[in-house]
Amino acid sequence: MRAALLPLAAQADHVSLTPRTRVIAAVLAILFMLWILDLIRRDRLQERYSVIWFVFGLALLAGAAFPGLLKVVADAMGVRDTNVALFSILLLLLLGLALNFSVIMSRQSTQITRLAQERAIERAREQGAREALERRLNGAAEASDESAARAAGEPPPGAAD
Amino acid sequence: MRTLVFIPAWNEEASLDGVIADVRAHIPDADILVVDDGSTDGTTERARAAGVLVATLPFNQGLGAALQTGYLWAMREGYDFCAHLDADGQHPAAEVARLLAEVRADKADLVLGSRYAARPEPLPGAPEPEPEGEDYKATWSRQIGINVFRFMLTLATRQRFTDTTSGMRAANRRVMKLFSENYSPDFAEIESLQLAVREGLRVEEVPVRMLERTGGSSFLTPVRSAFFIFKGLVVILVGQFKPRHAEAER
Numbered sequence A: 001m002r003a004a005l006l007p008l009a010a011q012a013d014h015v016s017l018t019p020r021t022r023v024i025a026a027v028l029a030i031l032f033m034l035w036i037l038d039l040i041r042r043d044r045l046q047e048r049y050s051v052i053w054f055v056f057g058l059a060l061l062a063g064a065a066f067p068g069l070l071k072v073v074a075d076a077m078g079v080r081d082t083n084v085a086l087f088s089i090l091l092l093l094l095l096g097l098a099l100n101f102s103v104i105m106s107r108q109s110t111q112i113t114r115l116a117q118e119r120a121i122e123r124a125r126e127q128g129a130r131e132a133l134e135r136r137l138n139g140a141a142e143a144s145d146e147s148a149a150r151a152a153g154e155p156p157p158g159a160a161d
Numbered sequence B: 001m002r003t004l005v006f007i008p009a010w011n012e013e014a015s016l017d018g019v020i021a022d023v024r025a026h027i028p029d030a031d032i033l034v035v036d037d038g039s040t041d042g043t044t045e046r047a048r049a050a051g052v053l054v055a056t057l058p059f060n061q062g063l064g065a066a067l068q069t070g071y072l073w074a075m076r077e078g079y080d081f082c083a084h085l086d087a088d089g090q091h092p093a094a095e096v097a098r099l100l101a102e103v104r105a106d107k108a109d110l111v112l113g114s115r116y117a118a119r120p121e122p123l124p125g126a127p128e129p130e131p132e133g134e135d136y137k138a139t140w141s142r143q144i145g146i147n148v149f150r151f152m153l154t155l156a157t158r159q160r161f162t163d164t165t166s167g168m169r170a171a172n173r174r175v176m177k178l179f180s181e182n183y184s185p186d187f188a189e190i191e192s193l194q195l196a197v198r199e200g201l202r203v204e205e206v207p208v209r210m211l212e213r214t215g216g217s218s219f220l221t222p223v224r225s226a227f228f229i230f231k232g233l234v235v236i237l238v239g240q241f242k243p244r245h246a247e248a249e250r
Helices: A002-015 A019-041 A047-065 A067-077 A082-151 B013-026 B043-049 B063-076 B093-104 B140-157 B173-181 B188-198 B222-239 B245-249
Strands: B003-009 B031-036 B053-056 B081-084 B110-114 B169-172 B203-207
Touching: A019 A047, A047 A067, A047 A082, A067 A082, A082 B031, A082 B053, A082 B063, B003 B013, B003 B063, B003 B093, B013 B031, B013 B043, B013 B093, B031 B043, B031 B063, B043 B053, B053 B063, B063 B081, B063 B173, B063 B188, B081 B093, B093 B110, B093 B169, B093 B203, B110 B188, B140 B188, B140 B222, B169 B173, B173 B188, B188 B203, B188 B222
Parallel strands: B003 B031, B003 B081, B031 B053, B110 B203
Antiparallel strands: B081 B169, B110 B169
16 A cells, blocks of 8 residues: 555656645645534534535545646546646536535425425415404304394394304 | 415515406305415505415415415315416406316316417307406517417427416316426426326316406516526426326326
């Protein structure tokens, strides 16, 4: 393992990464992952949506530590310039992420609509129940008036319900 | 046999009273439900004051979601038939009554009121009582959209439709069941027709008279119309490849 990784780490010159770039990239990757962890810790990000970002951070770190990896990937893609390979991968990854978010958004939008509809139906039911109750209370009030009136010899009202 | 007439309304307080009165006058045996699609004006209060039930969506969800709420209510409350018409006063309730007569007679599962279908002339000496008001006229940008959709939908369903975006419809329980579960919020009018035909339901058009709106304004500008048409085409195309639910149930 060590024997395989060392040459990968030593190939920095082949992929035009200066030591400074590698350090910056590594620091950024670590900060990025710490940020993700913090977001999860403060309940700002759900774990299930954090996995992809964590993988993203790890990949960045791996690229900084072992520039040879990038060369291997570029060769596998048949791309001569490792920078092109890097940007292509990043672009595809971001596209995939954006699509993933659209799918999640669509699902949630459907759920929100159904929730709103259920609430609207509940409101109409509430209104119906309340009005029926009011009618019965009024009816009861009128009925007691009527029974008093009937005693005085007036005809009874038609049944409302 | 119980019938529900529901009215999707979004900021239509100006015309709602008239529409409710119209429905009561021409379809006296039907219950009325107003679906308030998150209005910011007094639509809900007006409707309640008029003595009808109101299903108020907590925020604006679009016509498709509002219509689906109506179908959902009709389904859950056990109505045998339902119909809906616009709240802006374009749809005379007398015409809705004719649509309802068709589904009640079991001539079709879903009946649409069409502005553009040829209407049989009334017999001389026995003039039909025509609803009062100015006749509906389509603008040119709308004409294009109408024709594109008409063509695409006819192609997709192999059934001739003249008024694909008509918001005046009557339906039985089979349609309620389908629409309360599957009703695209994005392109309600067209996709629902396509869906109903694909599910093997009998869809029929009845020529009706529609009026110029009494309140509010159309949301269509030329740019929106173009986007509307484009979206419609995509929806119809994709709709052709959606799985049939009836088959899935078997």
